[in-house]
Amino acid sequence: MSKDATAAQTPDDAPAETNGAAAGGESLRRVAVASFIGTAIEFYDFYIYGTAAALVLNQAFFPTLDPVNATLASFSTYAVAFAARPLGSVVFGHFGDRVGRKSVLVASLLLMGLSTACVGLLPGYGTWGIWAPLLLIALRFLQGIGLGGEWGGAALLAVEHAPRTRRGLYAAFPQLGPSVGFFAATGVFWLLSSALDDAAFRSWGWRVPFLLSFLLVGVGLFVRLKISETPVFTKVLDAQEASKAPAVEVLRRHPRELLLGAGGMIVAYGLFYTATTYCLAYATGTLGISRNTMLGLSLVACLFLAAGTWLAATRSDAAGRRRLILAGSVLAALWGLVLFPLLDTGRPALIALGIGGALFCMGVVYGPMGAYLPELFSARVRYSGASLAYNLGGVLGGAVAPLVATRLQSAYGSSSVGWYVSAMAAVSLLCVLALPETRERELV
Structure with a gap:
């Protein structure tokens, strides 16, 4: 069979030979669907907070501050979750490497979903005073813990x-979760913003996306409880080789892979949160573009993210993970220089092109990472190692991106934010250059 014909196989067509046959003859399609739905739900929960932070949380929870500082305070609560994500990686990674992948994924989904839904029930500053933003921070921290164990x-x-020979293809499914989660989060906000007047939207409409999390958690649990433990980890348990302290072992045996893997993720996070959360706030607050227009343009741009993710992830089985990640980093460095000139035109088509291009570059980097980061670590510490690398990259690239972008734009203009994006891409490029190709590795 030719490489092209093989690459076109769907999950159910894939060869029966795996890293260890799926337990009980379990359908590989079910595994793909379970990993996809879980990440889509968890990232929906995470992204609705980012959209709300850009549009309404500054007034709902920080009404006593001037507009710039209120926006910074809102983005600061947003950043709290990124600081919590490495902790979630350690906690959930510990049990994921000792007890199993499946049970930990159920726990992370519950924590993420319930803390998200509670944000929708939280009274604002006008009702609870200072306790409102403090509890908002606490719930955002719990969100971060949950997502830290999810990916x-x-x-x-x-x-x-x-x-x-199909790890890139299968990893494409959980990697598509953020695209779908972001599309759903933005779509719900766009529908509510279109259907409600501004007063109703700011009073209660913004809470609806958070409350929907109660329903989504139920769907996610239904799907995840039907899957079995992975065959690779089952072998680790059978051989009694589970690590007693996975995080410590990662730091001792894989420090290079951990730090360079985290560095490789910086550009993906930086691009995403600059092009979505920050650009949404910038366009509506500074350029005067309507909220509905920007939410609609974000929906269009999200399609570029999904396309870049799927293309790069599936092609990585033939072309190699490292090569595609490097190509995405170069594209991101170049696109950072045109992103804000396109936004500053104020023309919807060019704004969609600017944000869509940035998200496509992000997808090219992000898609292969679903297989690349796990392949860097041995089976006994793979959950902890891959999760820590992924989420440390989030702290460096995602947590500070909206904050730095807000300060840079205020002090030096929008072009400086584009240079900041290009600098993050250069850092990721150098980190991945120092790492090896992994697609031929066995998962042992």
Whole structure:
């Protein structure tokens, strides 16, 4: 069979030979669907906070501050979750590497979903005073803990069930979760913003996306409880080789992979949160573009993210993970220089092109990472290692991006934000250059 014909196989067509046959003959399609739905729900929960932070949380929870400082305060609560994500990686990674991937994924989904839904029930500053923003920060911290344990488990669920020659294809499914989660989050906000007047939207409409999380958690649990443990980790348990302190072992045996892997993720996070959360606030607050227009343009741009993610992830089985990640980093460095000139035109088509191009570059980097980061670590510490690398990259690239961008634009103009994006891409490029190709590795 030719490479092109093989690459076109769907999950159910994939060869029966895997890293260890799926437990009980379990359908590989079910594994792909479970990893996809779980990440889509968890990232929906995470992204609705970012949209709300850009549009309404500054007035709902920080009404006593001037507009710039209120926006910074809102983005600061947004950043809290990124600081919590490495902690979630350690906690959930510990049990994921000792007990199993499946049970930890169920726990992370519950924590993420319930803390998100509670944001929708939280009274604003006008009702609870200072307790409102403090509780908002606490709930955002719990969101971060939950998401810190989600991605690594979902990626391993797909990769450790997959045939060696199809790991990029299977990893594409959890990697598409953020695209779908972001599309759903933006779509719900766009519908509410279109259907409600401004007063109703700011009073209660923004809470609806958070409350929907109660329903989504139920759907996610239903799907995830039907899957089995991965065959790779089952072998680790059977051989009694589970690590007693996975995070410590990662730091001792894999420090290079951990730090360089985190550095490789910086540009993906930086691009996403600059092009979505910050650009949404910048366009509506500084350029005077309507909220509905920007939410609609964000929906269009999200399609570019999904396309870049799927293209790069599936092609990585033939072309190699590292090569595509490097190509995405170069594209991101170049696109950072045109992103804000396109936005500053104020023309919807060019704004969509600017944001869509940035998200496409992000997808090219992000897609292969679903297989690349797990392949960097041994099976006994893979959950902890991949999760920590992924989420440390989030702290460096995602947590500070809206904050730095707000300060740079205020002090030096929008072009400086584009140079900041290009600088993040250069850092990721150098980190991945120092790492090896992994697509031929066995998951042992």
